Amino acid sequence: MKTVLIGVGQAGGKLATEIANFDAEMEFGAVTGALAVNSAKTDLRSLPLDTVLIGQDRVNGHGVGGDNELGAEVMQADSHEVVEALEGRITSEAEAIWVAAGLGGGTGSGGAPVLVKELSRIYSVPVYALGVLPGQGEGSMYQVNAGRSLKTLAREADATLLVDNDAWHSAGESVEEGFDAINKAIAQRFGLLLAAGEAVEGVGESVVDTSEVINTLRTGGIAALGYATAEAAPDAEENINVVMSTARRALLTGTSLPDATEAEAALLAIAGEPDRLSRKGVERARSWLEEELGCMQVRGGDFPLGSERVAALVLLGGVERSKRVEQFFERAKAAQQETDAIEEERESADSLFQNDQLDNLI
Numbered sequence: 001m002k003t004v005l006i007g008v009g010q011a012g013g014k015l016a017t018e019i020a021n022f023d024a025e026m027e028f029g030a031v032t033g034a035l036a037v038n039s040a041k042t043d044l045r046s047l048p049l050d051t052v053l054i055g056q057d058r059v060n061g062h063g064v065g066g067d068n069e070l071g072a073e074v075m076q077a078d079s080h081e082v083v084e085a086l087e088g089r090i091t092s093e094a095e096a097i098w099v100a101a102g103l104g105g106g107t108g109s110g111g112a113p114v115l116v117k118e119l120s121r122i123y124s125v126p127v128y129a130l131g132v133l134p135g136q137g138e139g140s141m142y143q144v145n146a147g148r149s150l151k152t153l154a155r156e157a158d159a160t161l162l163v164d165n166d167a168w169h170s171a172g173e174s175v176e177e178g179f180d181a182i183n184k185a186i187a188q189r190f191g192l193l194l195a196a197g198e199a200v201e202g203v204g205e206s207v208v209d210t211s212e213v214i215n216t217l218r219t220g221g222i223a224a225l226g227y228a229t230a231e232a233a234p235d236a237e238e239n240i241n242v243v244m245s246t247a248r249r250a251l252l253t254g255t256s257l258p259d260a261t262e263a264e265a266a267l268l269a270i271a272g273e274p275d276r277l278s279r280k281g282v283e284r285a286r287s288w289l290e291e292e293l294g295c296m297q298v299r300g301g302d303f304p305l306g307s308e309r310v311a312a313l314v315l316l317g318g319v320e321r322s323k324r325v326e327q328f329f330e331r332a333k334a335a336q337q338e339t340d341a342i343e344e345e346r347e348s349a350d351s352l353f354q355n356d357q358l359d360n361l362i
Helices: 010-025 041-045 070-086 107-122 139-155 175-195 210-216 237-252 281-294 323-352 356-361
Strands: 003-008 031-036 050-053 094-100 127-133 162-165 223-232 267-271 300-304 309-317
Touching: 003 010, 003 107, 010 041, 010 094, 010 107, 010 127, 010 175, 031 041, 041 050, 041 237, 041 267, 041 309, 050 070, 070 107, 070 139, 070 281, 094 107, 107 127, 107 139, 107 210, 107 356, 127 139, 127 175, 139 162, 139 323, 162 175, 162 323, 175 223, 175 309, 210 267, 210 300, 210 309, 223 267, 237 267, 237 281, 237 309, 267 281
Parallel strands: 003 031, 003 094, 031 050, 094 127, 127 162, 162 223, 267 300
Antiparallel strands: 223 309, 267 309
């Protein structure tokens, strides 16, 4: 999938950088252009991508401080600058635009939905979002921001591929180490998805191509991506069970949105050297996936790649009814109620000092 990638906010810019670097290192050529957009000048300085600073007249390059309403406002005001920066990048070969953002901060959560809407208005190719949910321990503000942002993104984007920070966070990691590890995990999985049909080494029996990715995401709403890998034998016939078990792990333990086992559509891509890929294994895995998900729109195929390992990618479209999504929205709702209660207490305390009866005491 030939893609133009835009990272919005601090997390989005770092994630876009990781994805672009992975694509370049693997020589896939799927990312045809990458851009980072932020309201904080310092967050853009360290990025190797071309950058756009928005909101200079409102926040003077200092960021929006986690205020996603302000993030939406500055993107609304300066989206034309982002569009201008994209001139010459979105050519006839572009098959999609992906907007990446962390959904808990200010610029990313507020600005990404606004930018997606504007790009969808201008361009005829699909505009997708790659959104990262905050972990449960990241604070009420992040949960509230993400809840608001996700609802809008799911409505405005052609599809929103969701990553839960808690899915790949390891115990004992610092916050910074955790985010770096998660970004690398996302970049590998997402980069392989973009490369399906682009970097073909050898000839597979039934190669996955871009149209199948687009058709799987055509259901709209929220999507998830699963991944697993395993050692493969030189002979394809010996890898029937390897393909099966790898596909099962990709769905059951390796998805970007844990517990997302209900979907409206799915795509299974088995990557590896053509001589090691078992067509029988791919068909069995696809049939199992169809039965496990309870949907008829399950596509499957090969992704020939120079590797002695077998990897399984499972793209799920239409997973908004999954338990993980429901749990997140419940968490975001509870965080909103907690925030509202604190604000009411603050307003009540302030009103004590505005009482006319206290004037003579001051």
